[in-house]
Amino acid sequence: MSNSSSYRVGIVGATGAVGQELIGLLLSRSFPLAELRLLASARSAGRQLEVGGKKLTVQEAKPEAFDGLDIALFAAEGAIAKALAPEAAKRGCLVLDKSSAFRMDPKVPLVIPEINLAATRNHAGIIASPNCSTAIALMGLYPLHRKFGVKRVFFSTYQSVSGTGADAIDELEAQTQAYVKGAAIEKKVYPYQIFQNLIPHIDSFGADGYTGEETKMREESRKIMGLPALQVSATCVRVPVVRAHSVTVNAEFEQPVDVAAAREVLAAFPGAQLLDDPANKVYPTPLDFSRQVKCGVGRIRRDTAFENGLTFWVSGDNLWKGAALNSIQIAEAMIREGIALRPRELATA
Amino acid sequence: MSNSSSYRVGIVGATGAVGQELIGLLLSRSFPLAELRLLASARSAGRQLEVGGKKLTVQEAKPEAFDGLDIALFAAEGAIAKALAPEAAKRGCLVLDKSSAFRMDPKVPLVIPEINLAATRNHAGIIASPNCSTAIALMGLYPLHRKFGVKRVFFSTYQSVSGTGADAIDELEAQTQAYVKGAAIEKKVYPYQIFQNLIPHIDSFGADGYTGEETKMREESRKIMGLPALQVSATCVRVPVVRAHSVTVNAEFEQPVDVAAAREVLAAFPGAQLLDDPANKVYPTPLDFSRQVKCGVGRIRRDTAFENGLTFWVSGDNLWKGAALNSIQIAEAMIREGIALRPRELATA
Numbered sequence: 001m002s003n004s005s006s007y008r009v010g011i012v013g014a015t016g017a018v019g020q021e022l023i024g025l026l027l028s029r030s031f032p033l034a035e036l037r038l039l040a041s042a043r044s045a046g047r048q049l050e051v052g053g054k055k056l057t058v059q060e061a062k063p064e065a066f067d068g069l070d071i072a073l074f075a076a077e078g079a080i081a082k083a084l085a086p087e088a089a090k091r092g093c094l095v096l097d098k099s100s101a102f103r104m105d106p107k108v109p110l111v112i113p114e115i116n117l118a119a120t121r122n123h124a125g126i127i128a129s130p131n132c133s134t135a136i137a138l139m140g141l142y143p144l145h146r147k148f149g150v151k152r153v154f155f156s157t158y159q160s161v162s163g164t165g166a167d168a169i170d171e172l173e174a175q176t177q178a179y180v181k182g183a184a185i186e187k188k189v190y191p192y193q194i195f196q197n198l199i200p201h202i203d204s205f206g207a208d209g210y211t212g213e214e215t216k217m218r219e220e221s222r223k224i225m226g227l228p229a230l231q232v233s234a235t236c237v238r239v240p241v242v243r244a245h246s247v248t249v250n251a252e253f254e255q256p257v258d259v260a261a262a263r264e265v266l267a268a269f270p271g272a273q274l275l276d277d278p279a280n281k282v283y284p285t286p287l288d289f290s291r292q293v294k295c296g297v298g299r300i301r302r303d304t305a306f307e308n309g310l311t312f313w314v315s316g317d318n319l320w321k322g323a324a325l326n327s328i329q330i331a332e333a334m335i336r337e338g339i340a341l342r343p344r345e346l347a348t349a
Numbered sequence: 350m351s352n353s354s355s356y357r358v359g360i361v362g363a364t365g366a367v368g369q370e371l372i373g374l375l376l377s378r379s380f381p382l383a384e385l386r387l388l389a390s391a392r393s394a395g396r397q398l399e400v401g402g403k404k405l406t407v408q409e410a411k412p413e414a415f416d417g418l419d420i421a422l423f424a425a426e427g428a429i430a431k432a433l434a435p436e437a438a439k440r441g442c443l444v445l446d447k448s449s450a451f452r453m454d455p456k457v458p459l460v461i462p463e464i465n466l467a468a469t470r471n472h473a474g475i476i477a478s479p480n481c482s483t484a485i486a487l488m489g490l491y492p493l494h495r496k497f498g499v500k501r502v503f504f505s506t507y508q509s510v511s512g513t514g515a516d517a518i519d520e521l522e523a524q525t526q527a528y529v530k531g532a533a534i535e536k537k538v539y540p541y542q543i544f545q546n547l548i549p550h551i552d553s554f555g556a557d558g559y560t561g562e563e564t565k566m567r568e569e570s571r572k573i574m575g576l577p578a579l580q581v582s583a584t585c586v587r588v589p590v591v592r593a594h595s596v597t598v599n600a601e602f603e604q605p606v607d608v609a610a611a612r613e614v615l616a617a618f619p620g621a622q623l624l625d626d627p628a629n630k631v632y633p634t635p636l637d638f639s640r641q642v643k644c645g646v647g648r649i650r651r652d653t654a655f656e657n658g659l660t661f662w663v664s665g666d667n668l669w670k671g672a673a674l675n676s677i678q679i680a681e682a683m684i685r686e687g688i689a690l691r692p693r694e695l696a697t698a
Contacts (some may be wrong), residue, residue: 050363078618143620152654156505156597158547158586172545180529196521196590200648200662201616203635205627208610209650233654235597235662237507240589241545248505248549248584250599259558271413271433278554287546301558304567305501313549 003110006034007331007341010069010093011075012061012084015047017166018098020093021324022073027052031328032045032335039065039072041080063087070341073327076096089125094341095339096127100212103128103220110223112326113333114271115142120334125343130224131216132322133157133236137247138224139295139321140314143226143269144262147306149254155217155234156248156288160241160286161194163318168194169242190238199238211236245322246315251348252306262300262310269319272297284315295321355383356680356690359418360441361410362425363387364396367447369420370673376618378653379581381684382678388414388421389472390429412436419485422676423447438474440543442507443683443690445476445676447684449561452477452569459572461675463620464491469683476679476694479573480565482506482585486596487573488670489663493611493620494574497657498603504566504583505597508551509590509635510543517543518591539587544549547588560585593635594671595664601655609661611649620670621646628651 006222013019026033039061040051047058061066063081066072066088066219074081078101085102087094110128111117112135120127128137137155144150161168170188172241175185185193192199203212210218217234221227267274273294275284284296284302295316303309316322334341358375362368367387375382377498387398388410396407408414410429415421415437423430427450434444436452451457458468459477461484469476478484486504510517517538524534524544534542541548552561559567564585570576616623622643624633632644644665652658665671683690 024459065627135587154503155653156584158507176525177529180526188497189463192634193636194555195674197634198588198590198595198664199634200632201630208653209648211627222414231654233599234651234661235505235599235648235659235660237597237662239547241547246547246549246586248586248597250503250582250584254425278550281540281550283549285546285548286543287542293413299558303582304557304559305503305580309582311582311584314585315547345558 002131003086006032006160007309008035008037008068009033009039009071010066012039012070012072014049014058014082015040015044015305016075018075021055021243022075023051025324025328026319027326033330037065037069052104052116052202065185066091066093068165069093071096071331080207082174085126089343092342094123094127095125096129096330098323098327100131102126102217104223110220111230111330112224112327114269115224116226117337120289120330120339124346129323129327129330132163132222132256132318133159133213133215133245133247133312134220134224136245136295136314136318137217137249137325138221139180139265139271139316140297140312141249141251141273142225143265144251144253144310147261147265150227150230150251151254152252153221154250155232157234157236158239158241159236160243160248160337161243162240162243163245163322166187172240194238194240196240200235202236241286243286243290243317243319244315245318246286246313247275248311248313250303250305250311253308253310255308257302257308257310259302259310266297266300271295274298276300281282283313286315289315290317291320292317293325351576355381355415357384357386358382359386359388359415359421361421363398363407363425364389364393366511367424367668367672370668371677372400373576374669374673374677378677380681385435386414387420388643399481403621403672415440415442418442420445420680424596424673434475438692440656441478441691443472444474445478445679446674447478447676448510449480449565449671451475452479453572454498460679461487461570461573462571462678462690463618465575466686469679469688472692474544478676478679479569479673481667482508482561482562482596483566483569483573484671484675485594485644485665486598487570487661487669489615489646489661490600490619491574491599491615493600493602493659496610496614497606499600500577500603501580501601502570503583503599505590505594506585507590508585508589509592509667512594512671513538521589521591532636543589545589549584551585551587590635592639592666593669593684594667595635595662595665597660599652599654599660600658602657602659604657606659607655608649608651608653615646615649619643623647625649632662635664638664639666640669641654641666642669642674
């Protein structure tokens with residue numbers, strides 16, 4: 001193990017969109033790095049990436065690649081996480097996983113540090129980071145829940161193409177260029193044109209008609225807030241925005257609500273930036289909340305269809321709070337609070 | 350008056366976005382025209398517009414301009430409707446008004462012909478056509494209400510820039526061009542960039558934090574469906590789409606719901622096109638429902654947050670069903686049903 005003031009960190013999926021954000025954020029946040037190891041598929045192994053002025057060679061992500069690491073930030077797809085996260089954990093390395101592979105596993109904490117950092121105390125080597133839309137929506141909902149007690153919630157999302165990945169960013173860009181040139185608009189990533197269009201379909205459909213993304217918003221909200229009976233309905237829609245997801249939230253609470261008190265708890269919550277002055281056209285937009293640490297919350301008003309309800313709008317960076325940043329914030333908070341990174345059963349090995 | 354099989358029709362605001370759609374739809378639907386009179390502001394008077402191969406001169410919209418007309422289709426802003434619609438009605442002309450000026454006036458029927466055509470029987474010269482988002486959302490909600498009895502509904506909209514007008518279409522186009530050229534993105538119509546962005550603000554803000562658009566969705570839904578106690582909460586968002594609005598609807602009903610029965614009533618409803626086969630990626634998008642007479646309804650599923658709830662997605666053309674088409678459909682349906690166009694108190698004059 002490295003000494004207590006700096007850490008040997010690996011990034012799995014270092015060449016992907018979230019991997020790139022992880023590298024940038026570790027540097028810009030001055031994460032105490034003793035070593036940074038870039039891991040990716042065999043196809044990407046050998047590539048050189050410039051990191052803080054130094055060239056680092058990408059290594060193949062295989063079990064032995066985790067030897068000696070303290071933390072592995074996984075930014076790969078679920079199948080890779082399933083195969084490699086247990087190998088990394090077995091080697092004493094704390095896995096912070098962005099994929100959905102372990103999120104609903106009862107033995108794996110699913111964590112947003114502003115909400116349930118305490119859950120990390122029971123980790124067994126793997127900690128999951130939530131779905132992007134869930135993380136962003138809860139930056140508005142959770143402080144209100146703590147104040148008023150949420151019992152029912154409706155989410156309607158407006159999700160950017162970067163949530164799909166770098167190839168989707170390229171597809172929106174190519175369609176935009178083709179439109180301006182008067183060329184034919186081609187599609188490969190999405191089943192429909194996304195430029196100047198909307199696609200009410202993110203992830204695959206389940207038998208109940210909900211998409212995987214919509215089901216994740218329901219199940220992950222319950223697990224993170226510790227509210228297994230919370231009633232949640234989500235509709236997830238892809239919009240022609242490059243970066244940052246937005247969500248309309250209609251929430252019903254146990255207690256009588258009050259807009260001034262809602263604004264107060266949001267202003268005090270570390271994950272949220274209150275931006276709510278409609279008379280002066282002040283509210284969050286995804287463009288303003290791209291590459292922002294906090295999620296913007298605005299349009300807060302008493303819901304007209306619920307007795308004790310609030311409606312509001314959240315915009316947040318899906319690659320940051322919705323992915324890379326949240327994983328890093330988990331590590332930062334565990335270090336700050338003195339929570340063991342090494343899984344308990346291995347701690348004495 | 351013209352003979353019973355053809356009608357003298359005026360269009361107020363003939364040079365605007367909705368006015369242009371009215372002209373096109375009257376021709377493409379072979380509306381029985383004895384005369385077509387184009388009216389607009391003094392500034393536009395004298396302009397020549399080609400209509401079905403003939404050149405027509407735009408006349409100034411002033412009280413005398415309505416003399417001898419059977420129907421005046423108003424596609425102008427509220428202030429102009431307020432000033433001129435009573436003048437037109439006084440002259441025995443049926444006003445079909447797209448603006449919000451008269452919609453909540455208890456003496457004025459607010460009509461979607463597939464829903465409440467009967468309300469036109471009591472008109473006093475002015476009939477209002479609803480807000481664009483309301484008309485489109487109700488093409489999905491109303492047939493389900495008739496089957497299951499709606500009691501509470503949440504709307505989250507995704508509204509195209511054409512809802513703002515021709516200058517907003519130009520603004521999105523100019524911002525798209527500027528982006529591709531690497532030029533500075535300028536904004537005049539919207540307070541924020543709309544290209545690759547979202548603006549959760551349509552119409553002006555009220556004291557309760559809701560925008561005018563959101564309040565219209567609540568009040569107009571109640572009036573059109575004849576449900577004054579319906580609980581409605583709407584959030585209206587502008588998206589970078591040129592044409593057609595979309596809405597997520599979460600609706601709670603009195604009766605137990607059933608998805609198969611919901612699909613059946615939607616398939617049978619004249620204003621809706623059922624497009625709901627998620628396994629084959631079949632659902633409505635705004636691009637596919639631009640310049641369509643019917644509104645597309647899909648993503649129908651049992652709502653997971655309500656006991657008797659359904660969630661669904663509607664896309665429809667805001668300039669057609671949300672504006673020009675609905676006004677023409679009112680006239681067509683009144684003629685078909687033999688409902689007097691001339692207001693009762695003038696009928697014997």
